[in-house]
Amino acid sequence: MLTEKDILLIQNKVDGTLTSREEDRFAALLQASPQAVDLYRKLLDVHQEINNSAARIPPVDITKRVMHRIEGKTVVRSKTVVRRLFSGKSKIYAFAASLLLFFVLGVLAAPYLIPSLRTLSQDQLTGTMVRQEPSSWKYSDKKIDVEVRQHQKTGLLIYWVSVFSADTVAVEFTPAGTFMTDNWLKIIDSDGMAFKVENQDYKLSYICKGNTVFALTDPPDRSTLTFSLEGKKAFQMKFPPTF
Amino acid sequence: MKTIYNSEDGPGMIKDEAALIRTIIEGHTAQYGLLVERYQNPVFRVIFKIVNNHEEAMELTQDVFVKAYESLPQYDPRYKFFSWIYRMAINRALLYLRNRKPCVEPEQIPAREREKVTQEGQPFDLVTKSILVDRAVNELDQKYKTVILLKYFTGLSYAEISETLDLPEKTIKSRLFDARMLLKEKLEKNLKYVD
Numbered sequence: 001m002l003t004e005k006d007i008l009l010i011q012n013k014v015d016g017t018l019t020s021r022e023e024d025r026f027a028a029l030l031q032a033s034p035q036a037v038d039l040y041r042k043l044l045d046v047h048q049e050i051n052n053s054a055a056r057i058p059p060v061d062i063t064k065r066v067m068h069r070i071e072g073k074t075v076v077r078s079k080t081v082v083r084r085l086f087s088g089k090s091k092i093y094a095f096a097a098s099l100l101l102f103f104v105l106g107v108l109a110a111p112y113l114i115p116s117l118r119t120l121s122q123d124q125l126t127g128t129m130v131r132q133e134p135s136s137w138k139y140s141d142k143k144i145d146v147e148v149r150q151h152q153k154t155g156l157l158i159y160w161v162s163v164f165s166a167d168t169v170a171v172e173f174t175p176a177g178t179f180m181t182d183n184w185l186k187i188i189d190s191d192g193m194a195f196k197v198e199n200q201d202y203k204l205s206y207i208c209k210g211n212t213v214f215a216l217t218d219p220p221d222r223s224t225l226t227f228s229l230e231g232k233k234a235f236q237m238k239f240p241p242t243f
Numbered sequence: 244m245k246t247i248y249n250s251e252d253g254p255g256m257i258k259d260e261a262a263l264i265r266t267i268i269e270g271h272t273a274q275y276g277l278l279v280e281r282y283q284n285p286v287f288r289v290i291f292k293i294v295n296n297h298e299e300a301m302e303l304t305q306d307v308f309v310k311a312y313e314s315l316p317q318y319d320p321r322y323k324f325f326s327w328i329y330r331m332a333i334n335r336a337l338l339y340l341r342n343r344k345p346c347v348e349p350e351q352i353p354a355r356e357r358e359k360v361t362q363e364g365q366p367f368d369l370v371t372k373s374i375l376v377d378r379a380v381n382e383l384d385q386k387y388k389t390v391i392l393l394k395y396f397t398g399l400s401y402a403e404i405s406e407t408l409d410l411p412e413k414t415i416k417s418r419l420f421d422a423r424m425l426l427k428e429k430l431e432k433n434l435k436y437v438d
Contacts, residue, residue: 007420008416011416011419011420011423015401042423042424042427043427045427045430046423046426046427046430047423049372050380050391050395050426052376053373053376053377053395054395054396056373057288057292057396059284060283060284060304061283062283062304062305063279063280065305066275066276066283066305066308066312067272067275067276069305069309070275070309070312073272073312186341187338189338190334190338192330192334193330194337194338195333195334195337195385195389196337196341196385197384197386209409
């Protein structure tokens, strides 16, 4: 039976990253274990096949085309609006405006932060997601911001789901008791990492980081959209939203 | 200007990428050509393996470099440039693929196309084998495919793949092992008809 260390040793041999001491250990392992010989051959075969496949891609030269396309474009690290506001003569006004803004935000956020100020209707919300407008919902915490907007288009109900997080977020769509199709949840845009994981057990799973926009088209009733961070469920939204 | 690349090492060798990027942002646009020369082929190979079309891959590679140029002020020099550009390339290609019609299966390649490739010097079995290897890679789950692409088509080390995908090196090694075993299984099934 091969141990994890043995497998790692064989993999490193295939990758050509063994030290001379490890080479000795590898040789001893092959002598002692036919299983190791078999695994080494298998890994080496695959390694060579893919290497051959990579070598068959002819080199390209797109430098001129790229340089032509960026001609005239300049990359300037412009001062952000905030930095501009907080410098020069206008900074006193900017500070005053910020204080006022914090006060207004504080008043608005108080019902959510202080339980005794909550109204009955807010306590009935699903999770901590808040309905902003008749067709828009928003969820925020320290690590993730999610905004869901509902649109009606050619008889279809489409939800635009914008997710932002500096951490990796797992987004999982589970339709209720029906067949699975990739068309329900799709990535529309992303400025960071975003990819589909796999279809498992009637679920569509994506991993994303940074800003990502998904389109959820006509989700069946009682479907759920779950957002998880570091393996822990951040929140779940049920469709159609009833709050 | 400080030496940021070594001409003796060839155009692809850049000594200090962070310094080079700073000079580009300061307005030395022509210097961006050095970064394009250095990374165009690995970026192209990764995109090509995802979209499986030479022309589309060429276009997308250009798009990635233009987008990267426009986004240089957002580039965080604490990370390596290659991890930024490869991540951008993979995301761009995957996004493109999702919005594209399904790709052509090897069986659907017209006979004359196959003949053309064969005439260019490779025996037909080798071409078929290559198609089957490509197909096996394409059939992998994205998490395995990404590791295979970065390992074989960009030549990154485990540590560099780990930085690019923001995953622990141990996870990368384990995914690569699983990916190789899955590929072996798929290839054993398909290649017996070719060898």
